[in-house]
Amino acid sequence: MIGFYREKRKMAMNSRPQARQVREKWDLASRFFDWITWADDQRFAPFKYRLFQKVRGKTLLVGAGTGKDFRFxxxxxxxxxxxxxPKMLERAALKAQCFPGTIELKEAxxxxxxxxxxxxxxxxxxxTFCSVPDxxxxxxxxxRVLRPDGKFYLFEHVRSRIGPxxxxxxxxxxLSRRFGPDLNRDTVSAVRNSGFRITREENIYLDIVKWIEAVKR
Ligand SMILES: C[S@@+](CC[C@H](N)C(=O)[O-])C[C@H]1O[C@@H](n2cnc3c(N)ncnc32)[C@H](O)[C@@H]1O
Structure with missing residues (x-):
């Protein structure tokens, strides 16, 4: 039965050209992703250590990438x-092996x-929401997949409201969209417009990098 759903989802994903393009772009980026994000990883690690401790219970991590955030x-x-x-997930699988808890990886x-x-x-x-086309x-x-009162946490870069x-x-x-993410997303509004109640917003860096906490009403 699980195999049936997996095949059905894969067929749906293949039939959506936009999803296919996104997958191909990130498959390619997986080769050098850890190198180009190394400096940001060092800079934001203390924030992630502090904030990701809020994660509780059965958790869905969206956009696992190469698994660099598992350690937090x-x-x-x-x-x-x-x-x-799938190429990102191949790399994430190696990091999941070193994780002391349990992480199930899934292409979705x-x-x-x-x-x-x-x-x-x-x-x-x-x-991740810098990269999701819709x-x-x-x-x-x-x-839909969160339980009532379930928490939606986002560590995202967005369009800064600082003028220039x-x-x-x-x-x-x-330019950035051709090889990686959009740099000017209004992710805070998207969270609100999708039905969540935003309970906290922390500015991490220049009004670009943000921590957003939201709850399912
Ligand atoms: C900028 S990378 C971030 C990876 C990781 N979260 C990190 O911070 O290191 C964006 C990730 O989102 C994934 N992604 C993009 N669109 C997606 C979608 N529609 N569904 C699931 N993952 C998606 C990409 O494959 C890529 O791994």
Whole structure:
């Protein structure tokens, strides 16, 4: 039965050209991703250590990437980590082996999840909604799979509201999008517009990198 759903989802994903393009882009990026994000990893590690401790219960990690963030997660939870890119997941599998707790890896598009309704206590997204072509659809899926009062945590980079910085990010986005993420997403509004109640917003860096806490109403 699980195999049937996996095949059905794979067929749906293959038939969506946008999802296929996203997967191919991140498959390619997986080769050098750890190198180009090394400096940001060092800079943001203390924030992630502090904030990811809030994760509780059965948790969905959206956009696992190469698994660099596994080390910040509590060891005692039940974690399912998804990504649309199989090449990213291949690298994540190596890091999952070193994780003292349990992480189940799954190839999945956040816009078309095959988890039942209300099956997670927490969803954590780290720098993923800069890359999902239809963030509202992805967040509606997250809303569906979270239990009532479930928590949605996001560590994301967004379009800065600091005047010239926001304009610079707008200008850079057509280029950055070709190889990686959009730099000018309004992720805070997307969280709100997908039905969540935002309970906290912490500015981590220049109004670009943010920690957002939201709850399913
Ligand atoms: C900027 S990378 C971040 C990876 C990781 N979270 C990190 O911070 O190191 C964005 C990730 O989101 C994944 N992604 C993009 N669109 C996705 C989607 N629709 N569903 C699931 N994962 C997606 C990409 O494959 C990629 O691994």
């Amino acid at each position: 997660l509590p060891h005692d939870g039940e974690i399912v980590a998804i990504d649309i890119s 598009d956040v816009c078309a999840l095959d988890f039942p309704d209300e099956s997670f206590d927490t969803v954590l997204s780290v720098c 963030p509202l659809q992805g967040m509606r899926e997250i809303y 910085l926001g304009i610079l990010l707008d200008l850079l986005t057509p």
